Amino acid sequence: MRKLSLSFQALSTPKKIxxxxxxxxxxxxxxxxxxTFFGLPIIGYAVSRNSWTSGRRAKDNWVNLAFALTALGSLALYLTLRNPIFVTDWEGGNPLDDLIAVMMLGFVLLLAITWGFAGWVGHRFVMNLRSRKNRVAAPE
Known part of the structure; x- marks a missing residue:
């Protein structure tokens, strides 16, 4: 990797471009x-792990609520876009083409946010199960 980096740095600016x-x-x-498939949940996992190790667990309920709301929003947009009025051929025949495009972008955005929250929620779920298991095995 170092050799590749050095050979790239040796190129002239037009060749680099x-x-x-x-x-x-x-x-x-x-x-x-x-x-996208692996990165968003890993980011959510990393944020959750960082806040878990620092002892900040007050936002768990808010994150769970946000995860549930974005999942419901994604599902609602998906079901709305499956409605026959929102079917288009993208050739300008449907006057709702612009709205459909915005709704599809919103659906993808909500899906990505939900997928990012999934990493956080999954990490917290596993860590809470582990802490309960430890309490049962060795009560204080």
Missing amino acids: LALSVTLPIVIVLFGPII
């Missing part, structure tokens, strides 16, 4: 879905 303009789209297309 050309190399990045060719490789970055390929990397984004290939690894974007993978990073």
Whole structure:
């Protein structure tokens, strides 16, 4: 990796721009879905783990509520978009094309937020189960 970094730094500026303009789209297309699929829950897990180790657990109920609300919002938008009035061919035949596009973007955004909260909620669920198990095994 170090050798690759040094060879990239040795390139001239136009060659660096050309190399990045060719490789970055390929990397984004290939690894974007993978990073999204695994990255968002990992970020939620990391935030939850950080707050767990620092002893800040007061926001658990708020995060659980936010997770539930974003999941319900995603489901509601999905079911709304399946309604026949919101079916479009994207050729301008449906006057609701702009609204449909905004609703689809909102659905994807809510789904991503829900997926991020899933990491937090999953970590807290496991940690709460472990703490209960420890209390049962060795009562204080």
